[in-house]
Amino acid sequence: MSAANLYLERPALTPAAEDLREEVRTFIAEQRDSGALPPPERIGLGFDVDMTQRIADRGWIGLTWPRQYGGQERSALERYVMNEELLAASVPVGAHWVADRQSGPVLLKFGTEEQKRFYLPQIASGNCYFCIGMSEPESGSDLASLKTRADRVAGGWRINGRKIWTTNAHRVHYMIALARTSPAEGARHAGISQLIIDLKAPGVTVTPIISMAGEHDFNEVLLEDVLVPDEALIGTEGNGWNQVSAELAYERSGPERWLSSFRLISELVDVLGADTQPSTQEELGRLISHLLALRQLSLAVAGMIEQGKSPNIEASIVKDLGTKFEQEAVRVARNIASAEDLVGNGRAPRLRALLMHAQQYAPAFTIRGGTNEILRGIIARGIGLR
Amino acid sequence: MNENQTFFRATIERILADTVGKAELDHAEERQLPEAFFSVLVENGITSMLLPEDTGGIGASLGDAAIILRAAGAAAAPGPLLETMLAQKLLASSGLGPAQGLLSLVFINEAPGLVGSRWSDAVLHDVPWSQAVEKILIVSRSGNEARLLVSDPAGWTTEPGMDAAGEPRDLLTAEAIDVTSANCGDYDSWLCAASMLRAAQILGSAEWSLRRSIEYASERKQFGREIGKFQAVQQMLAELAGHILAAATIVEAAADDCHPTMIAAARSRLGDAADAAIAISHQVHGALGFSQEYALNSRTRRLMAWRDDFGSVLYWRRVLARQFTGLSREAFWPAIADAGATVPR
Structure with missing residues (x-):
């Protein structure tokens, strides 16, 4: 369509993508048959190191990356197809999810050769997991107001600050932290950098935050005089904001934005x-x-990413619509279960459990990865307002 | 969009710009066709574009026709354009010769009183432009099959009526009327085709409403600045942009392959997009949009007239749901992912 600077073209799914879809479906059937994939009773990406290992063994982590770094050099559309099949089948992919979707691509785009050689093959082999260190207690939607500081010291950086809502920080290896490397004078988006922190480093304290849905996914991460070497800096010092903006497009447009409650x-x-x-x-x-x-929208965005375009507005629309859809799905499921009397008197315990958990989980859909109000601000700018 | 479709779009946009304006929209509410518009369309072969080349058409696809109708919807072009295009294809598919002029078209679930070519106590509701056309075509369901009935407007007693946009939709009755009839294949396929074409028109009107609202929000000043600078207005228009983009991708998918599942999905999704387009574009326009003089109502009233046409929004939702109910939890996703696949998997 062409209204108001919005444009999407439906991509044709290649035979290679359809072949991969069949491979993934066969894998899922095998996992079900072996009992490794019972029908879920909760929402969420899960965290299953054994499953991540089996997925890595197929070559499905870092699918699009260059072979020299452990990738398969497949297309973004193939990766899209693989992910929608895995997510729709509730395969627990949470362990490697952030590294595969976000950290790896950021390193590939902005990292040094040494960083790529060190991290990417470990990620692709299913042995190295990441978390995202963006939000802080005083910096949510207003990310540029962050206070975590990285100060120059001989041979590296000393980091002090507090990160929050850090998914899986208690069970992954590294965080890519966003920190201020020079004072906020003038342009507040300047002077911010991305640094890799080994979560086992001295000075890192991870404290659990239990969600209202009863999960321990989130953490607060305290950084006290954490020393990281020069090689921990990703890309250019002070260019962190631009790097993160690119990263958010990966975070916003994927099928996980409308498939996390699909199981319900x-x-x-x-x-x-x-x-x-x-x-x-x-x-x-x-x-x-x-x-x-x-799904058509999400496919089209994947097609545009494949063509090297940056459909940031369209990606924001996918997340805005997708997360609203997910909340709507919970409401509809609840109403239908009631109208058709599906879960009363002990009937359909799995549906009942899923409904219960999905209701409690649903408020997070429109908050995580950028609130819908912030996304709509981005969309408004994209269509010529603001 | 392929090369032909780019050409079709450029052509129809040029014709619309030349022949359809405020005067034509006003006249349509007094039951007058935009004559210049239709004579150019007939001249350029657009009304008969769906006919095969050997019967005087250009063998265009339904997807090509959707390009024309999306542009016509954006311009709020009045008249039986969709009806004539599809009716020509119906005539050809039933072995009846093409018509020269414009055609009206209705779908009915039954035709009580029809015996052979004689139809007694005949009643037709909501017939578009019945007094401005050469023939009135009726697609009548008979089990899964469709029977095409072709009638002469003069044989009917007409009680004028109109749709929400003010275009003629008449009640026709006849104690007895002669019709030409022929079998024309599968009823639901024809209903799907009509529904998909209407979807393209709805989309065009909704897209126009979004564009105009964004422009208006950038022109209109209150409290010393453009209303588009206010977050409350921005959030509404961003929401509408999402509806329109989602509807556009599913309508394009439906138009490309004419797959019944995708057509049902498109009409269902469009139902919500049309509701949002009406509510939000009027809210952004304030009192001005409520006046008949201002152009917005020519699009939003067409959205009202069209959103439940050729199968209501709820009808298509029921049709769509029935494609998926009864599936196991494991089979449900593959059915979603493979829906509308050109090659059945």
Whole structure:
């Protein structure tokens, strides 16, 4: 479409992508048959090192990266197809997810040759996991107000500050932290840099934050005089803001933005069966139409990334719509379960458990990775307002 | 969009710019066709573009026709354009000769009183532009099959009516009327085709509403600055942009392959996008958009007229849901991912 600076073209899925889809489906069927993939009762990406290892063995981590760094040099569309199949089947991919989606690509784009040689093959082999050190207690949506400082010392940097909502910091190896490397004078987006922190380094303290859904995914990470070497700096000193902006496009457009509660819809459809009331069909049909449209959008964004474009506005739209859809899915599932009396009196315990957990998880959908209000601000600028 | 479609779009946009303006929209509300618009369309072969080349058409696809109708929807072009395009294809597919002029088209679930070519106590509701066309075509369901009935407007008693946009939609009755009839294949396929083409028109009107609202928010000043500088207005328009982009991708997917699942999904998704377009574009325009004089209502009233046409939003939601209910949790995703695949997997 061409209205208001928005443009998306539907990509044709290549035979290679469709072949990969079949490979992934075969893998999933094998995992189900072996009992390694029971139908889930909770929402979330999971954290399963053994599963990550099996996925790495197939060559599916760092799929698009150069072979010299352990990648397969496959296309962004193939990676998209692989991810939607894994996510829709609730395969626990959380251990390697951030490293594969975000940290690896940032290193590939801005890192030194040494950094690429050191980190990327470890990530691709499923042995090295990352977390994201952006948010701070006083810096949420206003990320540029961050206070974590990295001061120059002989041979490296000394880092002090506090990071929060750091997913998996208690069970991954490294954090890419955003820190101020020179004072905020004038342009507040200047003087910020990205640095790799080994989470085992002295001065790093990880404290759990339990979510309202009962999960320990989040942490607060205290950084006290943490020393990192010169080689920990990613890209150019002071260019961290631009590097992070590129990173957020990867974070925002992926199928995880509309597939994290998919398991609830598929469980609902399973329990519901074919004999349903018209009002149920209307609610479910609406939900499915939004899902199919989102998938077309998400595919188109992947196609544009494949062509080397930066569809930042469109990616923001995917996340805005996708996360709203996910909250809507919970509401619809609850209503249908009620209208069709699916979960009363001990019936369908798995659907009941999923519904319970999804309701508690749902408020996070429109907050994590950039609140929808911030995203809509980006969209508004993109369509010529502001 | 392929090369032909780029050409079609440029052509129709030029024709629309030359022949459809405020006067034509106003006249349509007094049951007058935009004559110049349609004579150029007929001259350029656009009304018969879906006919095969050997019957005087250009063998265009339904996806090509969707390009034309999306532009026509954006311009709020009045008249039975969709109806004529698809009716020509119906005539050809049923072995009946093409018509010279414009055609009206309705779908009905049953035709009680029809015996052979004689139809007694015939009633047709909401017939578009019945007094401005050469023939009125009726696609009548008979099980899964469709029967095409072709009638002469003069044989009907007309009670004028209109749709939400003010375009004629008449009630036709006849104690007895002669029709030409022929089998024309699968009813649902024809309904899908009509529904997809209407989707393109709805999308065009909704896209126009978004564009105009963004422009207006950048022109209109209150409290000393453009209203588009206010976050409350920005958030609304960003939300609408999302609706339109999502609807556009699913409508394009439906138009490319004419797959029934994607058409049902497109009409369902468009239902929400049209609701948002009406509500948000009017909210951004304030009182001005509510006046008949200002152009916004020519698009939003068409969204009202069209969103439940050729199958209501809820009808298409039920159709869509039935493609997926009864599946196991493991089979549901593959059905979603493979929906609309050109080559069945």
